[in-house]
Amino acid sequence: MMRIMRSLIFSLHLLIPIPAAEISVPVVAAPGSNITLSCSFPRSETDQLVNLIVVWVYGDEVVHSYYKAIDNLQEQSPAYRGRTQLSPDQLAVGDASLRLTGVRASDHGKYTCDVANEQGRSKKQIILAVAVTRCACSGAKKTTPVCKLWYQHTTVKHGSLHEPS
Numbered sequence: 001m002m003r004i005m006r007s008l009i010f011s012l013h014l015l016i017p018i019p020a021a022e023i024s025v026p027v028v029a030a031p032g033s034n035i036t037l038s039c040s041f042p043r044s045e046t047d048q049l050v051n052l053i054v055v056w057v058y059g060d061e062v063v064h065s066y067y068k069a070i071d072n073l074q075e076q077s078p079a080y081r082g083r084t085q086l087s088p089d090q091l092a093v094g095d096a097s098l099r100l101t102g103v104r105a106s107d108h109g110k111y112t113c114d115v116a117n118e119q120g121r122s123k124k125q126i127i128l129a130v131a132v133t134r135c136a137c138s139g140a141k142k143t144t145p146v147c148k149l150w151y152q153h154t155t156v157k158h159g160s161l162h163e164p165s
């Protein structure tokens with residue numbers, strides 16, 4: 001009886017649909033590369049840039065912040081100093097995408113783009129997966145190392161390595 005219950009619970013569990021919002025396809029980046037984390041927000045033609053607040057956050061660290069129509073980096077985490085950029089032209093059209101240069105292994109994780117403007121507040125989360133190189137020796141003599149980039153998907157419990165597509 002217990003076994004049946006257990007397998008029933010297990011089957012039901014498999015049938016529970018995962019809400020679309022929780023399926024987060026990570027942005028995969030190789031160490032040392034430059035990437036853009038995208039974030040668009042609702043805006044109206046009459047919105048003033050001076051009333052826009054954009055804060056990119058990683059854990060409790062400020063990655064980049066923009067308000068009063070300029071970058072305000074006093075609170076920026078030293079880990080991101082000189083490596084982040086928002087485009088003022090893009091901000092004016094509802095795009096707060098963040099350019100991050102010189103990607104490091106420690107950048108791996110979840111980012112939040114938090115925007116407030118005359119339309120209200122909107123938040124978007126992005127997973128950045130920093131790929132690592134894994135080498136394996138193959139072939140008859142097992143002497144030729146074959147290296148591939150892999151990344152750990154942080155949204156999967158216990159983590160699992162995926163080959164970037």
Ligand SMILES: *[C@@H]1O[C@H](CO)[C@@H](O)[C@H](O)[C@H]1NC(C)=O
Binds near residue numbers: 032033101102
């Ligand atoms: C990343 O961007 C910086 C500054 O814009 C540039 O100097 C560098 O060559 C770029 N690196 C790569 C790997 O594209």
